[in-house]
Amino acid sequence: MISRQSVTVAKWEFLRFFKWKQQLISYLLMMAVMAAVALWSYFTDESRKVYRIAVPAEFTISNTEQFQFQRPTIALDEQLAQLKDGESWHGVVTLSPDKEAESGVVLHTLAAKKWQQQLEAELNNYFRQQYATELQLTAGQLSRLQQPLALEYVYLDEDFKGKDTPEKMIALGVLILLFIGLSTAFGQVLLSITGEKQQRVTEQLYAIVTPQQWMDGKVLGHSLSAMKAMVTSALVMLLVFIVVSVVVRDDGINLSWLNWGVLAWLVPFALLGVLLSACFMGAIAASIDDPNTSGKGAVMMITWLPMLFTYLVIDSPTGTAMTVLSWLPLTSFAAMPVKMAMVDLPWWQPALSLLLLVAAVWWMRRVAGRIFLRGMQMYGKEPSWGQIVGWALSNKAD
């Protein structure tokens, strides 16, 4: 089915963009950046500092780990002057003289800071307790008032696995990985095909391999690159999860939430999805004569739409939209794995969806081959959209 020449082209294309040293360096850099961000947040964490707050004498608010409340006897002007000098207080709380004001409480500080949100929470809590005392509520009554509604969901559809389950995280992970894979393929396919045209290799290659063999090789090589990017990213995600579990949370490694049955289906869907998208990208790139002047490259981003549509309906995995998306061959590679992660499906549904996807890939690779051949015969003239659609729909032999 795939010729020896296509495999040679695929190998060449895959290795052309396989720069393992650069990739390793980029992952190390990414980890260094993540570590730097973590260290920065640790050292600039305002919640670990103690803040002194001046409050009116009548406040009975208690000190917390973060805030020391002081009741100065000096006049407000003097308090504010000392606040400005930064010597005595980080903030001064007063009651608003304006009785009509909604809050009635004023916080004087030098500038906006993150710790002020925590102070606001403390003040809120204090005032709630004050009002409860005024209303003669017990601590229990106050606690119940403050408790949000605990709404429990009971799903009667036995196939639906739940809304906020690990399966949903897997589904989101699938979409992210597909996005990473297709972004990789997008750049490489565009660069590779239009680059060969710019470097004038195309005509020489035409004399050696058929346009279909050439396109098959390109698609296969860049799909492998995309899969490699997805696998590498998945491994990095898993590594981060393990590091966080073991080092940060001290929980040990627990991968029981991984649904291996769904993961086994993910691989063929992801591979075929990447192949389908790479065929489409190849077809568009083959119609571009000069990437510097053509506006067609942006059309390749259409391949990201299946992920976007699936994300938009991810909270309704049994809804009509998700059902349509999971059957439509152009979107099923993103929607069906997500649906499978969240809903138990009979085996024939993903199998049939996969079969339709295989047919779509087969058709799209033929279209890409035809567009490449016809585009090349135009010698520097870019085909119109009408011509491209005509070639795509024609059944003429290459």
Place this chain on the structure above:
Amino acid sequence: MQLIVTAISKDYGSIPAVRQVSFQINSGEIFALLGPNGAGKSSIIRMLVGMTKPDQGSILVSHQDEHYDHVPRRLLGYLPEDRGLYPDKSIEKNLLYLAQLHGLSKQKALKEMAHWLEVFDLTDRRDEDLKQLSKGNQQKVQLIAAVLHQPALVILDEPFSGLDPINQEKVVGFLKALKARGMTVILSAHQMAMVEKLADHMLLMAKGSAILTGTLADIQQQAGPQRQMAISCAGPVNVEQLQQWLPDLAIEVISANRFILKLTAEQSVSATLKLLVNELELTQVEMQTADLHQLYLMAMARHQQREPA
């Protein structure tokens, strides 16, 4: 391999690129397509390669009792007019890739590569990226790429362009070596001196049409005024008087006492000389034959007169 091209025509939209061109190429010979830019040479080559099909006429390619309507890829070595390789890859990687696409094993490709790199003095540079090479050296790598798999037919579109005279001579040697290996070669070129040394048969084209075809001798025959006499006299020559004596001959004055007479096939050398000896004191008479470059220019001039733009 034999090619018989019969009355092929090709239009690109409303622009006629090739008009009713016929020729034949026999196995093991070097065939040259000549003509100015836009004459239709590359269009013919693309039809032979199978990239485009003729609108009219036929191409018959015969090789070992098999017949095709264009040259099959496995039998073809091709250097296109629009050419290039991967600039950020080494000579060896570029050549190995193309050889493996042709189906050569790595071992055989390396052996063939070593031979041709030696021929073109590129052995020591095989690991250098293509972008580090001069344009001429890049062209040599492309010539090697076209023949590594030992094709039956090699088509080279402008193989001499961009090369200095020394490298042009190397390409002449390269083409002779291909012929010696039994390969049939089609080349298009502007460098008439090179073609004259190499081509067994040639086709001169203008504006899509064939205007002369055959061997060099055939073309000299077809070209018309192909013989010329360079004559020096003891004293200055009166051109008007000379034209009166020889009204049917083309006269080109070189200096005050030297001129060239261009004779057609029908005009007699001895009768012309007798007349001149009676009228002038001749000091030197030299018979010349027009070279391919002159024939080409003359033919083009005649074609332009017949077919104004």
